[in-house]
Amino acid sequence: MSPCARPAVSQRLRGLEHRVDTHNHSSAEEFALQSFSEEPGLRGLFPVLFPLLFLGALAGNTLIVTAISLHPGLHTPVYFFLTSLAVLDILCTSTVLPKLLESLAMLLLTVMAYDRCRMGRPVCVLLAGSVWAVSAVSTSVHTGLMTRLTFCGPNQIQHFFCEVPTLLLLSCSPTTLNNVMIVVTDVYFGVVSFLLTMASHGCIIAGILCTRSAAGKQRAFSTCSSHLLVVALYYPTVVYTYILPGSGFSLENSKVVALLYTAVSPTLNPLIYSLQNKDVRVALRKVFS
Incomplete structure (x- = not known):
């Protein structure tokens, strides 16, 4: 040559x-998704556990929506937002969209903390619509940032669905901007929403202490405790999943935490709100009768 x-x-x-x-x-x-666990003893349990959680969440939340819709006495702000939460739980168990549902639930739980304020139906619709709109914009931003990444390594996602932090671990391009946006948005949705929720319940508790009627105290405390229990079940799991760095937590633990807010929490919410709420129990009895 x-x-x-x-x-x-x-x-x-x-x-x-x-x-x-x-x-x-x-x-x-x-990308290939992993199963929830490779333990032989546990894999035999999952075909029974997961359908039960799904059917429980679907049936419980559908009954809540039906009872509130058919009972005119429950067409108030508190039950309007409870219906929105039930619809969200149905979506959460039917299709997994973690970022959208996580944002929706955090904002919706915050708005529900203020459902005792005097507000008409237009205000309720405006608040609920704002929650869905803000969450959709947030999810679109994260989706857009994910599309600019390059994935050139292994395609095995260490999760049973496409969770954002685990997907970022597979990228061979810089993910600094993605991680910063995750922290910024989730600090807003998590920390700010949590503080607003606690402020609202602080005012409610102060009002309970000033109430002379024992029945009024019991009713207000029952409603307040139900909402706080749902918040306590949901917020820690989302904080663990999204705010902690992707390399700083156990991938196996993240699967368990994801199961809590995608399946267990939607299943327990109808029980928490219906068992401690006399009006909902009466409406459910009318539905069954």
Whole structure:
């Protein structure tokens, strides 16, 4: 080969290497999800446990929506937002959209803390619509940031659904902006929402202490405690999943935590709100009768 031809061949070889490298960097277009656990003893339990959780969440929340919709006495702000939470739980167990549902639930639980304030139906619809709109915008931002990433390594997602932190661990391009946006949005949704919720319940507790009627105290405390229990079940799991760095927590533990807020919490919410609420129990009895 003549010396004049060697630079041309070298250039073609470098171009071929570049195309191969580009192909490798964009080859991970499909991802494989792991099962919840590889333990043989537990894998036999999951086909029974998960359908029971799904059916329990679906049936319980559907009954809540039906009872409130058919009972005119429950067409008040508190039950309007309870219906929104039940619909959200149905969506959560039917399809897994973690970022959207996580944002929706956090904002909705905060709005529910203020359902004792005097507000008409237009205000309720405006608040609920704002919650869905803000959450949709937040999710769109994270989705857009994910599309700019390159995945060139293994395509095995260490989770049983496409959770954002676990998907970021597979990217071979810089994820600093993604991680910063996750922390910023979840600090807003988590910390700010939690503080607003606690402020509202602080006012409620102060009002309970000033109430002379024992029945009034019991009724207000029952409603307040139900909402606080739902908040206590939901907030820690989301904080663990999204606010902690992806490399700073156990992937196995993250699966358990994700199961709590995608399946267990939606199943328990109808029980928490219905068993401690006389009006809902009466409405449910009318539905069954």
